Structures are given as C-alpha cells and as structure tokens.
Amino acid sequence: MTSQVRLGVPMKTKRRSRRRGFDHPHRKHRRWQIQEAKAKFSQLISETGTSGYQTITKNGEPVAYVVSKEDFELYLKPKKSIIEIFDQCPYPEIDLDIKRSNDTVRDIDL
Numbered sequence: 441m442t443s444q445v446r447l448g449v450p451m452k453t454k455r456r457s458r459r460r461g462f463d464h465p466h467r468k469h470r471r472w473q474i475q476e477a478k479a480k481f482s483q484l485i486s487e488t489g490t491s492g493y494q495t496i497t498k499n500g501e502p503v504a505y506v507v508s509k510e511d512f513e514l515y516l517k518p519k520k521s522i523i524e525i526f527d528q529c530p531y532p533e534i535d536l537d538i539k540r541s542n543d544t545v546r547d548i549d550l
Contacts, residue, residue, distance in 0.1 A: 471495045474503070 469492045477484050477496050488494050488508045496504040507515070 469493050469495060471497055471502075474498050477506075 470487060472480075472484060472494060474496060477494075484494055484506060488506050493508075493511065494506040495502050496506065
C-alpha cells in the first residue's frame with residue numbers, strides 16, 4: 441500500500457500495475473480471489489464484458505487477468521509499420537523519401 445494526499449486528505453491506495461491495452465478510462469476492473477472466481481465464474485465473465493478486465497489474485501497478489509474477447513482481439517491486432525504511419529501523416533506538404541539505400545558495404549582500412 442502507498443499513501444497519497446489528495447486535496448489535503450491522506451488516503452491509502454493499492455499499487456496497481458498498468459498494462460497497455462487493458463485500461464479503459466470509463467471502466468473499472470475488479471479483483472477476485474481464486475476461490476471467489478471459481479464459485480462465481482459466470483459473473484466474472486459477465487463483468488469482463490461490462491466492466492473491463494478482471495484481476496484474479498492468490499494471497500493478495502495478481503496471478504491472472506481475464507479480458508473480454510474484444511479487448512483480446514485488440515491486443516492481437518497487428519501493429520502498423522513505420523511506413524504506414526508516415527503514409528498517414530496529416531501534413532501532405534512534407535515529402536518523405538522512404539527508400540532503402542542500395543549502396544554496397546563500405547570498405548574500411550584496418
């Protein structure tokens with residue numbers, strides 16, 4: 441636990457790891473103990489779709505994350521190449537010549 445002060449009032453907060461692609465600003469996730477996750481598996485799956493990813497803990501430490509199908513597919517989506525990013529540049533007046541040089545290897549005197 442770490443202590444923080446917000447508006448002059450101390451408050452305790454738990455450290456949470458932020459994993460790219462799983463945090464959504466309008467969705468709150470829940471922490472489940474393994475026993476509770478097993479007993480309420482259907483509810484856990486439902487909350488994954490409505491509340492975002494769910495954390496499963498063992499002895500208070502995260503051991504697994506359950507994510508919705510949509511979030512998982514977004515995570516698997518291929519990343520854009522640098523050339524695709526430059527091609528989508530919002531400044532058409534900038535002309536980038538993105539070609540690899542066909543020069544041969546340099547000779548070096550040793």
